[in-house]
Amino acid sequence: MPHDGHDHDHTEPPSDVALRVKSLESLLIDKGLVDPAAIDALVDRYAHRVGPQNGKKVVARAWTDPEFKQRLLDDAREAVGEFDFKGRPGERLVAVENTPEVHNLVVCTLCSCYPWNVLGLPPVWYKSAPYRARAVSDPRGVLGEFGTELPDEVEVRVWDSTAEMRYLVVPERPTGTEGWSAEQLEKLITRNSMIGVEQAKSPADLEGGA
Amino acid sequence: MDNVHDMGGMQAFGPINPEPETEEPVFHAEWESRVFAMTLLSGFLRQWTNDMARHARESQNPVTYLRNTYYENWLAGLETLWVGSGQVTPEELAKGISSGKSDIQAIDAEKALVSVKGAGGPVDPEAPVNAGLKVGDRVRVKTFHPMGHTRAPRYLRGREGVIDRIHGRHIYPDTHTVENVEDYPLYSVRFEGAELWGPDGNKRSAVYADLWEPYLEQP
Numbered sequence: 001m002p003h004d005g006h007d008h009d010h011t012e013p014p015s016d017v018a019l020r021v022k023s024l025e026s027l028l029i030d031k032g033l034v035d036p037a038a039i040d041a042l043v044d045r046y047a048h049r050v051g052p053q054n055g056k057k058v059v060a061r062a063w064t065d066p067e068f069k070q071r072l073l074d075d076a077r078e079a080v081g082e083f084d085f086k087g088r089p090g091e092r093l094v095a096v097e098n099t100p101e102v103h104n105l106v107v108c109t110l111c112s113c114y115p116w117n118v119l120g121l122p123p124v125w126y127k128s129a130p131y132r133a134r135a136v137s138d139p140r141g142v143l144g145e146f147g148t149e150l151p152d153e154v155e156v157r158v159w160d161s162t163a164e165m166r167y168l169v170v171p172e173r174p175t176g177t178e179g180w181s182a183e184q185l186e187k188l189i190t191r192n193s194m195i196g197v198e199q200a201k202s203p204a205d206l207e208g209g210a
Numbered sequence: 211m212d213n214v215h216d217m218g219g220m221q222a223f224g225p226i227n228p229e230p231e232t233e234e235p236v237f238h239a240e241w242e243s244r245v246f247a248m249t250l251l252s253g254f255l256r257q258w259t260n261d262m263a264r265h266a267r268e269s270q271n272p273v274t275y276l277r278n279t280y281y282e283n284w285l286a287g288l289e290t291l292w293v294g295s296g297q298v299t300p301e302e303l304a305k306g307i308s309s310g311k312s313d314i315q316a317i318d319a320e321k322a323l324v325s326v327k328g329a330g331g332p333v334d335p336e337a338p339v340n341a342g343l344k345v346g347d348r349v350r351v352k353t354f355h356p357m358g359h360t361r362a363p364r365y366l367r368g369r370e371g372v373i374d375r376i377h378g379r380h381i382y383p384d385t386h387t388v389e390n391v392e393d394y395p396l397y398s399v400r401f402e403g404a405e406l407w408g409p410d411g412n413k414r415s416a417v418y419a420d421l422w423e424p425y426l427e428q429p
Contacts, residue, residue: 017282021241023306024289025248030308033297034251034316041319042247045326047236085327092377109218109363111264112280121236121246125228127280133220136365140412145226156415160218162361163396163420165377191231 051120052191054085055168058118059189059200060182062095063173073097076168085117093118096159097170098196103150105143105196106159106167107135113161115168119191126195136160146197169196176203211265211357214272218365219407242281249288254317254325257295261386265359266290339378341395342423347373349399350429351421360384362425366417370429371401374418382422394423 028034058080062069072079076093093115096104108114109132114122125131135142139156143149150156159167171193177185187206192198217223237243253263267287268275275283292298297312317325343349351366361383380396403415 017285018239018241021244021285024285024303025244027298027302027306027308028248028252028292031298031302031310031312032316033255033292033312033314034248035318035322038251038317038319038322039244039247042250042322042326043237043243045323046246047243051236109365110216110361111267123229123231123234124238124280125226128223128226129217129220129276130223130226132217133223134226136417137219137221137407138412139415142226146228152413154414156412158415158417160363160417160419162363163377163380163383163422165396165398165420192228197228 046116046121050085050116052118052189052194054083054120055115055118055191055194056186056189057083057182058095058168059170059194060185062170063185064182069097069170072170080118092165093168094159094165095168095170096157098172098199100154100172102155102157103143103196104157104159104167104169105135105139106161106169107132108161109133109136110162113164113166115166118168119194123191143197146192148198169194171196171198171200174200174202211269211359212355212364213268213270214275215268216364218363245281245285245288249284250326251317251322252288252292254322255314256388257297257314258291259386259388261359261381261383262388263287263291264383266294268359337379339376339395341376341397343373343376343395343397343426345373345375348429349373349397349426351399351425352427356384358384359386360425362421363419365406366401366419366421369401369405371399371405371419374398374400377420380422382424384422384424396420396422397426399426 025034029036058072062072068079072095076095080093098104112122112127114126131142136158139158140150161167171189173185174188177188188201188203190198190201193200237246249263253260267283270283270286274286278286289303293300293303297314299309302309348370349372350370351362351368353368375398377396377398379393382392382394385392397420398418399421401417401419403411403417406417
């Protein structure tokens with residue numbers, strides 16, 4: 001892989017890190033502390049099997065089933081249990097709903113807490129210093145960087161995940177989707193809309209290939 | 211510990227520059243995925259707690275923490291934790307060569323997948339909460355300066371908010387070790403933007419943070 005050796009590129013770390021990881025991995029395997037097949041199994045789960053597709057199912061159902069939505073807002077961990085993607089031990093899920101009056105945004109200023117079971121592992125920007133620093137002090141500025149502009153009268157609520165509670169944003173259902181099935185609606189739901197940095201897509205966005 | 215991981219309200223980090231959602235891979239290099247999985251599997255062995263793991267990453271030199279990528283910080287934390295546990299010697303770590311098997315049994319793939327999917331609250335969810343504060347109570351986050359781990363961010367200390375909901379009793383991170391598990395009521399507290407950032411702060415914004423009872427006092 002070409003690398004000039006000077007640019008500290010976050011997507012192509014210096015090979016000495018990769019070597020250090022290999023060294024630690026072989027040490028832990030030799031000591032019998034880590035099973036390489038278990039490493040493969042966890043990587044496979046989080047690279048391929050768990051991701052925003054789970055959260056999209058939850059939100060689409062909340063949009064189409066008012067009773068489910070109420071259960072989700074009352075106790076998201078119980079409600080998501082209906083889908084068979086349970087959380088990690090200790091994690092409790094809370095769903096917060098966007099409305100015409102309130103927009104919710106999730107951050108972890110201290111590290112990278114994120115609802116793995118419904119969204120998978122967080123994107124790099126969610127774990128980055130600029131986002132963690134400014135989501136709480138300048139949420140409208142942060143939203144603007146994602147192209148999200150809110151009317152002045154909308155209240156922005158920022159959820160700082162400082163404990164083992166995990167937050168899922170239920171974006172507003174876009175207009176012009178009356179009568180759509182849950183499967184159709186899933187196409188409008190993005191990972192970013194469930195973190196709260198964007199709105200769900202509109203039907204026009206889909207037609208435009210956005 | 212008051213270190214640079216506690217980033218809420220810091221400035222000068224520049225723009226976020228997110229990768230487009232549809233183009234971003236889960237892992238940006240294979241080694242990241244190995245560090246991720248090794249960290250989870252090591253944690254399941256209960257030689258340390260999740261809070262001790264966070265503390266290992268957070269107590270690095272701040273310059274190192276900021277220079278590292280995310281998974282480099284995980285790697286540094288994992289190395290520190292294994293050496294700290296006494297199961298790996300500094301010499302073994304430096305050479306990458308084992309001087310003898312551990313008597314700890316590694317978690318196999320099947321158990322690992324059960325562990326990541328396991329249900330269960332932080333403490334017994336059926337136990338009475340015995341909350342000393344109620345929804346609507348006005349509270350202030352205590353001013354303190356801990357050398358150890360804490361989940362009370364600096365930007366909230368000394369600030370006043372209102373209890374929005376009670377999450378039950380949760381393990382208290384500040385004292386959480388393998389041998390010591392305390393639990394306290396956990397509250398979601400709402401802080402108005404102007405209380406945190408002054409009159410120049412964002413109009414009509416509020417921060418909700420989850421804070422344990424020992425962090426809070428009556429104003």
